[in-house]
Amino acid sequence: MIFKRAIAKLRAQDWLAIVIELVIVIVGVFVGTWVANWNQGRESQAETRKMIARLDPTLRQVTDYFQSARTYFATTRAYSNTAIAGWRGDPRVSDASFVIAAYQASQIQTLGINGSVWSTILGTDRLREIDDPKLRTDLTLLMTSDYTQFDNAALDTPYRHNVRRVIPVEIQDAIRKQCGDRHDTLAVLTLPPTCKIAIPPADAAKAAAILRRHPELLEDLQWQIAAIAAFLDNIVPVETAALRIKRERDQRHTPGIR
Numbered sequence: 001m002i003f004k005r006a007i008a009k010l011r012a013q014d015w016l017a018i019v020i021e022l023v024i025v026i027v028g029v030f031v032g033t034w035v036a037n038w039n040q041g042r043e044s045q046a047e048t049r050k051m052i053a054r055l056d057p058t059l060r061q062v063t064d065y066f067q068s069a070r071t072y073f074a075t076t077r078a079y080s081n082t083a084i085a086g087w088r089g090d091p092r093v094s095d096a097s098f099v100i101a102a103y104q105a106s107q108i109q110t111l112g113i114n115g116s117v118w119s120t121i122l123g124t125d126r127l128r129e130i131d132d133p134k135l136r137t138d139l140t141l142l143m144t145s146d147y148t149q150f151d152n153a154a155l156d157t158p159y160r161h162n163v164r165r166v167i168p169v170e171i172q173d174a175i176r177k178q179c180g181d182r183h184d185t186l187a188v189l190t191l192p193p194t195c196k197i198a199i200p201p202a203d204a205a206k207a208a209a210i211l212r213r214h215p216e217l218l219e220d221l222q223w224q225i226a227a228i229a230a231f232l233d234n235i236v237p238v239e240t241a242a243l244r245i246k247r248e249r250d251q252r253h254t255p256g257i258r
Contacts, residue, residue, distance in 0.1 A: 055245070056246075058113065059242050059245060059246045060246070061113070062111070062113070062238070062239070062242045063239065063242050063243055063246060064188050065111050065188065066111075066235050066238075066239040066242075068109075068184070068188040068189065068190065069109065069111075069231075069232070069235065070232065071190070072107075072109055072189060072190065072191055073228050073231075073232060075104075075190075075191045075192075075193050076104065076105055076106075076107055076108075076191065076228070077225065077228070078193065079100075079101040079102075079104035079105040079107075080101070080105040080221055080224070080225055082097060082098070082101035083098065083101040083102040083105045083221060084218065084221065085098075086098030086101065086102065086208065086211070086212075087211070087212065087215065087217070087218045088218075094204070095201070095204040095205045095207070095208035096197075096199045096201075096204040096208075098208045098211065099167060099171060099199065099204055099207040099208055099211065100175055100179070100195045100197070100199075102163055102167065102211055102217070102221075103163065103164070103167055103171070103172060103175050104175065104179065104191065104195060105159075105163075105221060105224065106159060106160040106163050106164060106224070107180075107181065107191055108152070108155040108156065108160065108228075109181065109189045110150060110151050110152045110154070110155060111147070111150040111151070113147065132248075134244070135244075135245065135248055137241075138241035138242075138244050138245050139241075139245065141237065141238065141241045142238065142241055142242060142245070145237070145238050149231070149234045150231070150234070150235065150238075154227065154231055155224075155227055155228065155231060157220065157223055157224045157227050158220045158223065159217065159220035159221050159223060159224040160224065162214070162216075162217055162220055163211075163217055163220070163221075166210050166211060166214055166217075167207055167210070167211070168203070168206075168207055168210075170203075171199060171203065171204075171207055174197050174199070175195060175197065178195065178197045179191075179192045179194075179195035179197065
């Protein structure tokens, strides 16, 4: 109808009316496109907010794990110090304490997720919907970090294998039963800072003698300590990014979304 009127007015050389009709058409198309894009943008933003909200359980798992890991490995380091003193013949370390510490120093815990978890929940396309560059950078870091540095292979050093080859299995069983890992939550493990189990003196003396016949284990333990120190350094960027995102979620219900 508009075009028919425009043709009629063109034939009548009604140029003002033609311009008005043309402007109406252009404005109508522009407004229609703008409204459609606006609605699409709102839907996209709403979906992105939902996806960021879905990150919460994984964020809590990661931040809880990293926090607990520091406490856990501070405990294994204390056991390591006692074991080192035992190998060096410190008279203040009893045979039983030496054996227990040598075993507990081999305990580890690792993070059971990888970068694909973040990509699956959020998706790379959604990152473009996030205005806040810091939030976008933090999410990108979580999605692209090398999580193999937090897995079992990063901490499963020769010490863990070798020391458990020589400590009698009965003593290992007793230590695990009374002083092994405690599951506070799915992501949080704790290790008792002390382990007072009754090992018969003769058995403790025999096990301690076996350990002292393997001084190379002291070198392995030093490697274990270094691997844990590197692990704790490596968690800092990922932990920092996760904590910032978590704080953003706590402070604002819709963080940085256009």
